[in-house]
Amino acid sequence: MKLKKFLQHPVGLTGFILVSFIVVMAVVGRFFIYDKSPDANTMLLSIANKTPLFKCSVLSLTYLDGSEEKMAVKKTEETAAYLKAHTYTDAGDTTAILKLVEKSTLTKFEISSHTFLFGTDRFGRDVMSRLIIGAQYTLLIGLLSVIISLLIGVSIGAIAGYYGGWIDGVLSWFMNVIWALPTLLVVIALNLALGKGFWQVFIAIGLTMWVDVARILRGQVMSLKQKEFVVAAKVLGFNNFRILFHHILPNCTSALIVITASNFAAAILLEAGLSFLGFGIQPPTPSWGMMIKEHYSFLILNIPHLALIPGIAIALLVLGVNLIGIGLRDVLDVRG
Numbered sequence: 239m240k241l242k243k244f245l246q247h248p249v250g251l252t253g254f255i256l257v258s259f260i261v262v263m264a265v266v267g268r269f270f271i272y273d274k275s276p277d278a279n280t281m282l283l284s285i286a287n288k289t290p291l292f293k294c295s296v297l298s299l300t301y302l303d304g305s306e307e308k309m310a311v312k313k314t315e316e317t318a319a320y321l322k323a324h325t326y327t328d329a330g331d332t333t334a335i336l337k338l339v340e341k342s343t344l345t346k347f348e349i350s351s352h353t354f355l356f357g358t359d360r361f362g363r364d365v366m367s368r369l370i371i372g373a374q375y376t377l378l379i380g381l382l383s384v385i386i387s388l389l390i391g392v393s394i395g396a397i398a399g400y401y402g403g404w405i406d407g408v409l410s411w412f413m414n415v416i417w418a419l420p421t422l423l424v425v426i427a428l429n430l431a432l433g434k435g436f437w438q439v440f441i442a443i444g445l446t447m448w449v450d451v452a453r454i455l456r457g458q459v460m461s462l463k464q465k466e467f468v469v470a471a472k473v474l475g476f477n478n479f480r481i482l483f484h485h486i487l488p489n490c491t492s493a494l495i496v497i498t499a500s501n502f503a504a505a506i507l508l509e510a511g512l513s514f515l516g517f518g519i520q521p522p523t524p525s526w527g528m529m530i531k532e533h534y535s536f537l538i539l540n541i542p543h544l545a546l547i548p549g550i551a552i553a554l555l556v557l558g559v560n561l562i563g564i565g566l567r568d569v570l571d572v573r574g
Contacts, residue, residue, distance in 0.1 A: 243569050250565015256558030264373035272352050273367035279522040282362035284326035285310045286543050293353045297323055300345045356547055377438045383505040384498055386444025387446040391451025399459030400482050417449045429517045439518050443508050447501050454497055459491040492570035499563035503556045510552050526552050
């Protein structure tokens, strides 16, 4: 019933469609992208900074020693002993360099034509491929950060709200101390302590986002523990663990769902900000924030799409998650 009501909610449904599209693109898109190398990091410097829908042929060479090489070519000619490749140059599309490759040094070669839907970046990498790989990392960081924040926040908030007294006092003081610290500075400090990388990012973000979960759950538990069904459970002799996790927490699900959606959007923005500042995912691993950092200077040139495309992707994902949160708030009737 609630699912049907949510799907009839125009705002929530719009957010669900946006997020679903990005998730499907991240999961399925990897099988259809042009650059299937690790982290989509194949560099074709001769065709760097090309505009969207740029089309060219790519020559892939595999040598006898197992090494591989790719180059963007205008045309190729084949003789009995040589492969003649007319490659692009940094001087532009009007010039070309003739490169001779001895066929006896090759195990195989392949020529494929490709349209770079979003163009190429300053290193000649396919922007579309890196955008899709970056979406996977962004979604994983958001998901794992939320899981960490829920594990810590639910545990501390539930214990503080249920037991009260000096336990609540100590835990509330700890929550207030963490809550008073600037989130971005705490994340940067944790990132510097843990190091720079993928797993360090989501751990650092998760360790700063649990306070909101704990504060909301504490209030919910303090309200619910006075209800008749909790008193009845105590009379029946149920232990505190069962009362808390089998009777009280299931009634806090609505509030947790809404705060989870909010934290997911916040984690995405934090990851993008950290990557832009150089504290997040490190190159050559693609990240939407890293893609903006590498190309934000191009905003004042004639190729602003290199920074705008990942920026728009971040904005759409965050918007979609927030719209889902609004829809869930209305459907579940959660009052802040």
